[in-house]
Amino acid sequence: MVIVKRKTLSFSERLYLPEIVRGLSITFRKMFAKRVTRQYPEERLETTEVTRGQPRLVVNEDDSIACVSCGLCEAACPAYAITIDGQETDRFIEREPERFDIDMLRCILCGFCEEACPKDAIYMSDELELADYSRAALIYDIEKLKRPKSALEQRIGYVNKINQRWQTPSSTS
Ligand code: SF4
Ligand code: SF4
Structure with missing residues (x-):
């Protein structure tokens, strides 16, 4: 038979006082230590031209929408997040969207819609925050x-700049 000798605990040890003091000392040390996490929402994420936030539709200076409802972004969207219904318009362009919905809960911010658009009508904005009280909203x-x-100028400039990679000297002249 093996007899296990147990240490006799002092009064403070029986009350777990050393552990409580050690735990509180760690808590207080961390309270005043330099913070390494972002204190959102007081400290927002910085955005740049590269930021790929939620897609937005371009409205021209004359208040017309740049989209001609061609449906290419809808076809390119891998998340099936875009729904477009076109309609005729009196303006020089043939069509414009009567309905243009993006389900932000499906959108994965991939930027395919931006790349697919032949009319420079949809761009990834720097808007990153998404919160509401219902799915419908x-x-x-x-x-x-x-x-x-x-409002989208910074991103438009960036996309134009990276697209220059695909231009041959003859296409720019
Ligand atoms: S960013 Fe991607 S997922 Fe979102 S709407 Fe555009 S194509 Fe669809
Ligand atoms: S690809 Fe561009 S022009 Fe065509 S429907 Fe989408 S946003 Fe409109």
């Missing part, structure tokens, strides 16, 4: 998606 309709061209 996160299906953004055309009014929620519209942005003046000036």
